[in-house]
Each structure stands twice: as structure tokens, then as C-alpha cells.
Amino acid sequence: MVKEKLTFRKILERFSYGCGDFGCNIIYTAMSVYLMFYYTDYAGVSSTAVGVIMLISRVFDGVSDIIMGVIVDRTKSRFGKxxxxxxxxxxxxxxxxxxxxxxPTGWSSAAKLGYVFVTYNLVSTVVYTAINVPYSALNALMTQDPYERSVLSIFRNLLATAGTLTINTFTLPLVELFGNTASAWTKAFVVLGAVSVVAFLINFFGTQERVRPATKDGKAEDVPFAKGVKALFQNKYWIMMTGMLALFFLMYSVNGGATVYYAKDILGDKDLVTTINGIFNVVQIVGMFFIAMLVKRFGKRNVFALGLVFDIVGMLVLNYSGGAMNLIVVSSVIRGIGNACGGATMWAMVSDTIDYGEWKTGYRTEGLVNSACSFGYKIGNGIGSALLGLILEIGGYVGEAAVQTAEALFSIEVCFVWIPIVVYVCGLIIMKFWHLDKEFSGILADLEKRKTEGN
Incomplete structure (x- = not known):
């Protein structure tokens, strides 16, 4: 167990670490914000059918997450786990x-659904899992210093937000540039995919793994899968974070997927997605530079809870804006501050549960902890995707219609405003039971003692 700060080329390493989530968000944000819109309005696929496919796929995805977590924990190479x-x-x-x-837009409806099922599972179940689970485990492998973890989490969210901003800013203009057809989306993602490769290469070459288990030789044992899973459910803080991540990614999926519908059908201009999300993301990025000071003084739990309050206020401002652009901008600013607080702390809190789990059970399983969290939030994301399609279908949304019904517009508002507010309130309730910030220094001291004594 190494408790050292990231001193060698510290800023560069933090930036390199964050580039991993920049690369992940190239696809994740595209799936959350634009994929349903692409399917319904360009590929001509039923939103309900797609929602069901996404939900079913998340079950497969959850299983693959667990498998990948075990693989990461058992990976031994000169580059680390x-x-x-x-x-x-x-x-x-x-x-x-x-x-x-x-x-392929020329295929039959059934054939297109088959293509959607295969490619969606290829991305979410196989490829995204195989790169995101190891990336999520990397924070806990780079340092055990709680403040440094928070700073790494800040850089992760800074670059993740930059990736989201890149997608929100350039996707629709690229599609327009390439002809605003179904094939234009393919060409746009050739460009964006190349950007993600560069980001992951920076992530790989610019980081180091330093943390070793609390044993005399610092070598990890291969924890049997059954024992590892049992240890997870003895870790109350992991259970809290997994439940909260599931709720949050459900909300991100519903809210993010509804953004383009909200801009197009309620505000009357789909290009306003760039304005709404652009302001939100820029404020979030700027806010990140001030969050580290708050975390150092008040702790991750309190900063996270403060962010939830800002998120709720921002959504209420939006709900009662009456469509006024100045209030929509104010809402984006407030929500940007809220997300800066959450993004700077959430993943560091997940890493802290790894040390708590090792202290509680004797097993250190970075891969399994992060993959099981990933399983939770991907299930939430899948439910959110299905929920978005279901709510739009119930509301009578028709992708090709020039004007939507009042019921369809209300269904969009439910997805964009009210579901997020409910999730934020649930997050505040969960935070009432989070005491790990106060306990953490004692846990690290005890782990260090075990290492010295060889227990």
C-alpha cells in the first residue's frame, strides 16, 4: 500500500489520466444524447423497440462488466493491471x-433492428466495457492519497466534460457538413473516433500504477470470484455508491436523450442543444478549478451534496422559465456548478470504497469493485434508455411530425426536468448515511499497520 502523492510531472499525469474519460465520452455522450435521435429521425427505427433493445443489452453488459473486472484484477503485465x-x-x-x-437505411425494419441489436451490444457489452472498467480502476491504482484521488477525479471530470462538450458542439455541425443524411452520421463518427484513439494513447503513455495490496510483498492474490462478490456486499459504502450511480446514470440517459427533443420540439430549434449544453459544460469546466479547495476543506460528501442542491435549483429554474432564453441560460449555469461538484467527487468516492472494502474484508479488488459499480450504472442507463423511449411513445411522439401534440411535449418535459429532480433528491437521502470521509484516515493507518505486521 503506497501512500504517495503524484509528484513526478504531476500536472501532465493528471491531464493524461483525464484524457481517458475524454475518449470514453466520445461514444458515451453520443449514445446518451444523439443515438435515439439518430435512430428515430435518420435511420427510421421505432423508439420503443430501440428502448427495449437497450434495456435487454444492459443485462448482457452487466455480466460482461463483472467478467472484465475479474480479468483486470488478474492481469499481470509490466504496464500494470x-x-x-x-x-x-x-x-x-x-x-x-x-x-x-x-x-443500413435501405434494410427492412426487422433487419435494421437486428443491426441495432448487434452493434449496440458490440459497443456497450464488449468494447466499451473492456476499456472503461480498466480506466475506472486506474484512479485507485495510481494513488491512495484521498486528496490526490479527488484531484484526479476533478481532471477526469474536466476532460469528460470536454469530451461531452466536443460531442455537443461538433456532432450536428459535422453531420450538416457531410450532408445531413444517415451516412453523414457515419462520416462524422469516423472523425470523432480518431479523436478518441488519440485521447486513449495519451492516457496510456502518461500515467503510472503505484498502489499495491496491504501485504508484506505487495503482491495481490487472485481472489476467488465468489469471495470477491461476497466482500462487495459486506461493503456498505460500495452498495451506496452503486445504488446512486444506477440512479444517476438512469437520469443521465433520460435527461441527455431528451435534450435534443426539448430543443427541437419545445424551444423550436434543435441547434439550441449546442447553446444549452455548451453553457452547461463550460461552466462545469470552469467550476472544476475551484472544487479542489472545497473538497479539501469540507470533504467529498459535503461537496457532492451541495452539487445536488444546485442541480435541483437549476432544474426548477428551467421548469418555470416559460421558455425564456435568459432563464434557460441561468439554469444551465446553475446546473453546471452542480455537476462540477458531483463530477469532482463521485469517482473518488468509488475509489475510497476499495480501501474500505480491503480494510473490512481483507480483499483488495479494484477491478471487481469498479466493474460491479459499472454494472449498476449501466443497468440504470439501460432502464433510462428504455424509459425515455417508453415515455415518448406514451406521449405520442412522432419523429417525422412537424408539430408534436401537447401530450408529447409534456412527455419530453418529464424526461428532461422532473425525472432528474427526483434522482437528485434520492442522492441527498443516500448522502445522509455516508460517513467514510471521517473514517478514511483511520482506515489507511490500519491498512499500513497490517502491511507492516504482515496480516
Whole structure:
């Protein structure tokens, strides 16, 4: 167990670490914000059918997450546990993203659904899992210093937000540039996929793994799968984070997927997605530079909870804006601050549960902890995708219609505003039971003692 700060080329390493989530978000944000829109309005696929496919796929995805977590924990190479997978999977990641936005429009409805099922599972179940699970484990393998983990989490979210901003800013203009047809989406993601490869290469070459288990020789044992899973459910903080991540990614899927519908059908201009998300993401990025000071003074839990309050206020401002652009901008600013607080702390809190789990059970399983969290939030994401399609269908949304009914517009508002508010309130309730910030220094001291004594 190494408790050292990232001193060698610290800023560069933090930036390199964050580049991994920049690369992940090239595809994740595209799937959350634009994929349903692409399917319904360009590929001509039923939103309900797609939602069901996404939900079913998340079950497969969850299983593959657990498998990948075990693989990461048992990976032994000169590059460490997690980093080798960043190098191995970066090109397959880009190629699978291109395939996702390449539905053959001339095929029958059944054939197109088959293509969607295969490519969506290729991306989410296989390729995204094989690169995102190792990346998620990397934070806990780079340092055990809680403040440094928070800073790494800040850089992760900074670059993740930059990836989201890149997608929100350039996707529709690229599609327009290439002809605003179904094939234009394929060409756009050839460009964006190449960008993701560069980001993952920076992530791989610019980081180091330093943390070793609390044993005399510092070598990890291969924890039997059954024992590893049992240890997870003895870890109350992991259970809290997994439940919260599932809720949040459900919300991200519903809210993010509804953004383009909200801009197009309620505000009357789909290009306003760039304005709404652009302001939101820029504020989030700027806010990140101030969050580290708050975390150092108040702790991750309190900063995270503060962010939830800002998110709720921002959504309420949006809901009662009456469509006024100035209030929509104000809402984006407030929500950007809220997301800066959450993004700077959430993943560091996941890493802290690894040390708590090792202290509680004697097993240190970075891969399994992160893959099981990933299983939770991907299930939430799948439910969110299905929920988005179901709510739009119930509301009577028709992709080709020039004007939507009042019921369809209300269904969009439910997805974009009210579901997020409910999730934020649930997050505040969960945070009432989070005490790990106060316990963490004692846990690390005890682990260090075990290492010294060889227990």
C-alpha cells in the first residue's frame, strides 16, 4: 500500500489520466444524447423497440462488466493491471462507434433492428466495457492519497466534460457538413473516433500504477470470484455508491436523450442543444478549478451534496422559465456548478470504497469493485434508455411530425426536468448515511499497520 502523492510531472499525469474519460465520452455522450435521435429521425427505427433493445443489452453488459473486472484484477503485465487494456482496446473502441451510427437505411425494419441489436451490444457489452472498467480502476491504482484521488477525479471530470462538450458542439455541425443524411452520421463518427484513439494513447503513455495490496510483498492474490462478490456486499459504502450511480446514470440517459427533443420540439430549434449544453459544460469546466479547495476543506460528501442542491435549483429554474432564453441560460449555469461538484467527487468516492472494502474484508479488488459499480450504472442507463423511449411513445411522439401534440411535449418535459429532480433528491437521502470521509484516515493507518505486521 503506497501512500504517495503524484509528484513526478504531476500536472501532465493528471491531464493524461483525464484524457481517458475524454475518449470514453466520445461514444458515451453520443449514445446518451444523439443515438435515439439518430435512430428515430435518420435511420427510421421505432423508439420503443430501440428502448427495449437497450434495456435487454444492459443485462448482457452487466455480466460482461463483472467478467472484465475479474480479468483486470488478474492481469499481470509490466504496464500494470489496468493500463494494458487502454492500449489494446482504443482502436476497436473507435471502430465500434462508427458501426453504431451506420444503420443500413435501405434494410427492412426487422433487419435494421437486428443491426441495432448487434452493434449496440458490440459497443456497450464488449468494447466499451473492456476499456472503461480498466480506466475506472486506474484512479485507485495510481494513488491512495484521498486528496490526490479527488484531484484526479476533478481532471477526469474536466476532460469528460470536454469530451461531452466536443460531442455537443461538433456532432450536428459535422453531420450538416457531410450532408445531413444517415451516412453523414457515419462520416462524422469516423472523425470523432480518431479523436478518441488519440485521447486513449495519451492516457496510456502518461500515467503510472503505484498502489499495491496491504501485504508484506505487495503482491495481490487472485481472489476467488465468489469471495470477491461476497466482500462487495459486506461493503456498505460500495452498495451506496452503486445504488446512486444506477440512479444517476438512469437520469443521465433520460435527461441527455431528451435534450435534443426539448430543443427541437419545445424551444423550436434543435441547434439550441449546442447553446444549452455548451453553457452547461463550460461552466462545469470552469467550476472544476475551484472544487479542489472545497473538497479539501469540507470533504467529498459535503461537496457532492451541495452539487445536488444546485442541480435541483437549476432544474426548477428551467421548469418555470416559460421558455425564456435568459432563464434557460441561468439554469444551465446553475446546473453546471452542480455537476462540477458531483463530477469532482463521485469517482473518488468509488475509489475510497476499495480501501474500505480491503480494510473490512481483507480483499483488495479494484477491478471487481469498479466493474460491479459499472454494472449498476449501466443497468440504470439501460432502464433510462428504455424509459425515455417508453415515455415518448406514451406521449405520442412522432419523429417525422412537424408539430408534436401537447401530450408529447409534456412527455419530453418529464424526461428532461422532473425525472432528474427526483434522482437528485434520492442522492441527498443516500448522502445522509455516508460517513467514510471521517473514517478514511483511520482506515489507511490500519491498512499500513497490517502491511507492516504482515496480516
Amino acid at each position: 489496468a493500463r494494458p487494456w487502454l492500449l489494446r482496446m482504443c482502436i476497436p473502441f473507435a471502430v465500434s462507434g462508427v458501426l453504431l451510427f451506420s444503420v
